[in-house]
Amino acid sequence: MNIVSIAIKEMKTSFRNPTTLFFALGLPVILILALGTIFLDSFKSTITIGDMKVLYMEQPNTPFSKEFQMFMNEASNSKVFFEKAENPEDSKKKVEQNSYDGYVELNKHGIYFYQNDNKTIGGNVIQGMLNTFVDQSNLANSAKVDQLVLMTMDMKDDYIKETTIYSNKQPRAIDYFSVSMTTMMILFGTANAIHLISEERKRNTADRLIVAPITKLEIFLGKIFGSVFINTFYFLVVIVISKYIFNANWGANLGVVIFVLITEVFLATSLGVIIGSITKSAKVANSVIQVVAIVTTIFSGTFYKMEDISGVFYLNPLNWVNEAILDLIYANDFSTATLAIVLNIVVSLLFLLVTITLLHRREGL
Amino acid sequence: MKVLEMKGLTKKFGDFIAVDNVTLTVAEGEIFGFLGPNGAGKSTSIHMISGLLRSTFGQINILGKDIVKHRKFAKMNIGIVPQDLAIYEDLTVYENVKFFAGLYGLRGSRLKEQVAEALEFVGLSDKHNSYPINFSGGMKRRLNIACAIAHRPKLLIMDEPTVGIDPQTRNYILDSIKKLNKMGSTIIYTSHYMEEVEEICTRIAIVDHGKVIVEGTKEQLQAVVTDKKDIWIEVKSNKNIRAQEIEKIKGVESIQIDERVIKIHSDMDINNLNQIIQYFLSNEIEIRSVEEKSSNLENVFLTLTGRNLRD
Incomplete structure (x- = not known):
């Protein structure tokens, strides 16, 4: 007391x-x-980014092919334009030379995203969009197919890292x-x-x-x-x-x-x-x-x-x-x-x- | 009943002995005076009694119980009015007294009742919601007392409570002490003002250099120096007075020259008043009045220690 x-x-x-x-x-x-x-x-985080170009290649039997086509159409509204790649190695080289902002490879296991480490803003934007796509697909199809995984390939260090959902707040x-x-x-x-x-x-x-x-x-x-x-x-x-x-x-x-x-x-x-x-x-x-x-x-x-x-x-x-x-x-x-x-x-x-x-x-x- | 007993009380600070083997008792109902000059050991003794300092040697009993073994009991029965104001200026008068009284275990209606009683006693009832920061020195002193008495201590210790205050407040405090004593409190009063101690104390201990030189009632102490007298001569001016010449007069032991009063301490048995007056007249020093006083506590101290209380 x-x-x-x-x-x-x-x-x-x-x-x-x-x-x-x-x-x-x-x-x-x-x-x-x-x-x-x-x-x-x-403290303003708004940065103006111009058009972004992304190469993509789709393996046969990709389960989410249809959804990804829709995603690419939607992405074009955000000035992210996807172009079909001819050759994986050639595509990666073009990304490395800064001709493209990234290269996406789709197969039955998930999405592989290759980005040039020198262009982090554009790469991060595309990565964020892919993340959202992966999340939404997982939610919609969780009972039917295996979980999709987004793998980011760093061109500079040549290693693979699994990305997490990135908060933009x-x-x-x-x-x-x-x-x-x-x-x-x-x-x-x-x-x-x-x-x-x-x-x-x-x-x-x-x-x-x-x-x-x-x-x-x-x-x-x-x-x-x-x-x-x-x-x-x-x-x-x-x-x-x-x-x-x-x-x-x-x-x-x-x-x-x-x-x-x-x-x-x-x-x-x-x-x-x-x-x-x-x-x-x-x-x-x-x-x-x-x-x-x-x-x-x-x-x-x-x-x-x-x-x-x-x-x-x-x-x-x-x-x-x-x-x-x-x-x-x-x-x-x-x-x-x-x-x-x-x-x-x-x-x-x-x-x-x-x-x-x-x-x-x-x-x- | 013995309210306080000190047995062989000693306090050392390194090699310095502040209190040296003091043995004293204070009985219930007394106003016990601790008289001595600054640095005599009064406050150190008081601090040991109230638990602020630990003794180096010796024992202190409050109401028959050792304060080391029964610390809480001893503290419950002691109230202290420190020399310096010890109040919170950002708490109201009521909050100050309530806070300190609450530390003694008082709660609820009993707490309210005793706080109101203490404020009534010091005449601050109508100021209970005021902040002491705006008070005069005298009002703060009264609050200082209220904070010490609200829990109704059996032993109230007042450590030089009149230092640096105006005469009106001083008289108020002395009257309060007498009243509290009549209401049943035993009081220890420390001072280096012998007039105050003479006025209110029923028993007195004179201390110097940490030791009790003499102890007893005022009459018992004065009896120590019955062979001495004081002659006070009021003059128009002290210009031509030479202390060395007066000290040559037979029986004169010491002289104190104030602005208009010359205090001569002399041997009681030698009739030297005529010679002293003759000195003043022959040096054309105008005398206004002459008064012969019997010995007081100041003289007792002077006789026993060879120096004045305020040296």
């Missing part, structure tokens, strides 16, 4: 602090709107910055967390808390929970504003997205308290947190879109959380989210354990 009382007190004092409110609510909303507007064109600027500003705001909550304990000393209320019949652990946990709850409330408000006022896309897995963000709040709070407890003064703690904030923000996709987050960049919490959320929204992929959740919780528990040990050894708070 004491933990709840302390958590409620923590939430009240945070909510009544205008500076905290501005940085937790006002600033991210302003930045989402500003960056979403400024970088509107940088990409975030707009407002979508992207809604995610990145929210995660940045949460991580910057570390700056408030470093004062969770020292603020009590500054107000002289630390002595009152210690002389009360409660343990240091209760005080500590009350403060952690209070901080996590109020910061969760702040980011939920940001999500609601960005989703319903700015029309940002938060995807179909919002519950999991929120859970990932809660674990980030937990991480930010734990990082704050450990910095607060190992540094000797609030001034030093503030300096440390400024360095952490600058480094994590610069080496993350907070203000620009990072195409590839790997290696040392993945060690940045902003990157692992951003990637997890974008994968949840745009690829329906839960694997990076699971990793981010585990990382956030494990690192947080480690930080809290060290802080509790240090606090236990200290006289007073």
Whole structure:
């Protein structure tokens, strides 16, 4: 019960602090709107592609021959024109020489698509169309024939890869910055967390808390929970504003997205308290947190879109959380989210354990 | 009944001994004064009693129970009014008192009742929804007291609560202490203002360099220095007064020169008043009044330690 009382007190004092409110609510909303507007064109995925030519060859007894003829007729409306090939080897050579965007071979097992790796946009478009055709055919004929498979042949490396359905959904600027500003705001909550304990000393209320019949652990946990709850409330408000006022896309897995963000709040709070407890003064703690904030923000996709987050960049919490959320929204992929959740919780528990040990050894708070 | 017992209490910070083998008892219903200069060990002792610091050696019992073995029991029965304000300026008056009282296990109607009672006692009932950030220093001090008494502690510790406050608030706090005592609270009052301790305390311990120099009622302490007297001479100006010349007069032990009052500490048995007045007249120093005072706690401290309380 004491933990709840302390958590409620923590939430009240945070909510009544205008500076905290501005940085937790006002600033991210302003930045989402500003960056979403400024970088509107940088996130456009529309590219004009001219006519595309594809060679095809059909083996006898191809079960989906009739459907493929219909598909080719439809494709011509999208300026993808199919021409019958005379010779497979000659066709592949023509693709390699960029005379054609691809070569398709049909047989009873499925579709083999050869594309020139130098012409990825056209090749990807054709590949996407073939994918759709394969999917639709599989759905329509699933009970009658074997599943169709689309095999993509890379001309450059000369190997075969099985393609997956490619999502053509990409975030707009407002979508992207809604995610990145929210995660940045949460991580910057570390700056408030470093004062969770020292603020009590500054107000002289630390002595009152210690002389009360409660343990240091209760005080500590009350403060952690209070901080996590109020910061969760702040980011939920940001999500609601960005989703319903700015029309940002938060995807179909919002519950999991929120859970990932809660674990980030937990991480930010734990990082704050450990910095607060190992540094000797609030001034030093503030300096440390400024360095952490600058480094994590610069080496993350907070203000620009990072195409590839790997290696040392993945060690940045902003990157692992951003990637997890974008994968949840745009690829329906839960694997990076699971990793981010585990990382956030494990690192947080480690930080809290060290802080509790240090606090236990200290006289007073 | 003994509300507090300290047995051989010692606190060391490295090589420095802040509290040195202190043994004291405080009985129920007392206002016990801890008198001593800054750095004498008063606050360190108070911090050990209230659980803020661990003792290096010795034992502390609250209501007969060891505070180490019965930490929660001891804490439940102690209230502390710290020297500095210890309130949340972004919580209302009511929320402040309710929060701290709630930590002592009070819930529901009992909590509301005792919070209201504490606010009534400090005269802040009509301000219960106000934020203390807008309060005067005196009102904040009253809230500071309310936060310490709402759970009705058996032992209330007040650690120099009058430092740096205006006379009106100081009088209010001293009156409150007397009232709380009449209502049944045992109080430990630390101060380096001997006038306050003389005014309110029923028993006093004078501490210096971490040790209790003397302990007893005000009368018992004054009896230690019955052979001394103070002569206070009010003058128009202290311009021509030379302390060394007055100290040469037989029986004079020390002299303190304020702007308009000259305080001379002297041997009781030697009648030297005529000689002292003669010094002032011969140096053309205009005397406004002369007063001979019997010994006070300041003198007790001076006699026992050789220095003033505020040195």
